[in-house]
Amino acid sequence: xxxxxxxxxxxxxxxxxxxxxxxxxxxxxxxxxxxxxxxxxxxxxxxxxxxxxxxxxxxxxxxxxxxxxxxxxxxxxxxxxxxxxxxxxxxxxxxxxxxxxxxxxxxxxxxxxxxx
Amino acid sequence: xxxxxxxxxxxxxxxxxxxxxxxxxxxxxxxxxxxxxxxxxxxxxxxxxxxxxxxxxxxxxxxxxxxxxxxxxxxxxxxxxxxxxxxxxxxxxxxxxxxxxxxxxxxxxxxxx
Numbered sequence: 001x002x003x004x005x006x007x008x009x010x011x012x013x014x015x016x017x018x019x020x021x022x023x024x025x026x027x028x029x030x031x032x033x034x035x036x037x038x039x040x041x042x043x044x045x046x047x048x049x050x051x052x053x054x055x056x057x058x059x060x061x062x063x064x065x066x067x068x069x070x071x072x073x074x075x076x077x078x079x080x081x082x083x084x085x086x087x088x089x090x091x092x093x094x095x096x097x098x099x100x101x102x103x104x105x106x107x108x109x110x111x112x113x114x115x116x
Numbered sequence: 117x118x119x120x121x122x123x124x125x126x127x128x129x130x131x132x133x134x135x136x137x138x139x140x141x142x143x144x145x146x147x148x149x150x151x152x153x154x155x156x157x158x159x160x161x162x163x164x165x166x167x168x169x170x171x172x173x174x175x176x177x178x179x180x181x182x183x184x185x186x187x188x189x190x191x192x193x194x195x196x197x198x199x200x201x202x203x204x205x206x207x208x209x210x211x212x213x214x215x216x217x218x219x220x221x222x223x224x225x226x227x228x229x
Contacts, residue, residue, distance in 0.1 A: 032215050034217065036220075043221070043222050043223070044209075049217055090158065090159060092218075094214070094215030094216060094218075103164045103214065104147075104149055104161075104211070104214075104215055104218050105161055106158065106159035106161070108157065108158030108159075109158040109159070
């Protein structure tokens with residue numbers, strides 16, 4: 001069965017520091033992978049996605065993520081965090097075909113706080 | 117409409133009452149998902165519809181929860197005999213095909229008093 005683990009419930013970084021949010025997935029085939037962000041009082045917004053090809057994907061707001069098949073990971077990174085990045089981040093795994101395998105499963109989220 | 121629409125945006129109900137939450141997906145999207153977001157619990161999968169396939173109901177927490185999708189479009193999530201632990205934000209999402217990028221609605225905040 002598909003599953004997603006985000007080991008860090010809450011992370012605090014200083015503004016301007018680099019950021020890495022961890023995501024590990026369990027899936028039998030090559031998955032589709034996503035990172036979403038949810039700002040306070042806002043809906044879920046897609047940051048980036050991986051379907052195939054280059055394992056380093058670029059997203060909006062200066063975020064990137066790297067798919068590492070050997071580690072079943074899809075960690076999210078940003079070289080320099082801005083105060084406006086404070087939000088909750090969700091990693092998700094999906095599949096390319098329909099039926100029950102097409103389900104989209106989310107991790108429990110990582111809350112990011114940014115210190116001035 | 118341009119996005120996923122959910123109604124109502126807020127619902128306060130008395131314990132023991134039934135509630136219905138509605139989701140209008142993006143036109144043409146074959147996949148539709150319901151999730152529940154409770155404080156500190158992240159996004160909990162409830163149910164997934166994909167075209168004419170049998171829905172994946174594996175996430176429904178109890179038999180008080182049910183959902184249907186009429187004509188492959190609008191979906192209704194029904195919670196019978198609501199309990200206080202049902203209080204949460206219920207999110208609906210749709211995607212062009214299962215497992216691909218999901219577009220989320222703004223959610224329905226359900227409060228059971």
